[in-house]
Amino acid sequence: MVVHGYPVLEVSKRLGIANKSLYDWIKKFSKPKAQREEEADLRAEIARLKRELKRAEQ
Template sequence: MGKGIRYSDEFKQEAVNQVVVHGYSVADVAARLDISTKSLYGWMKSFSKPAKQRKEDEDLRVEVARLKRELKRAQQERDILKEAVVDSICQRNTLFN
């Protein structure tokens, strides 16, 4: 079974159709396509959602990823500013001693 392989939506949909439409067992389809049954069950669950819901789910995943990147950048900026404040205070204390 392939690990780390990204399958196209068309491939996933065809695999799901073999189970749902043509009546093949999940184990047979998975073995024939060299994929895990877990992947196939996941695709079946995913494709059972309406297309609009799948699009909304993907949009949310993209937004979460963007927000995580933005948060990381803001945390880095905060850390830089903290260091600058500490350095500034230390320099001021050195001047007056």
């Protein structure tokens, strides 16, 4: 598992906390995969609709 491109081990060492604490925190506060995918789909749909609106206004 990585946090913004950094291995959990490296991040936990930099923060001075146990690996398990960081894993527990990630598990507790990260969004479920299905929710992340749904949000990405919604962002893509919003972008598509904005492009469509811009074309319609021209």
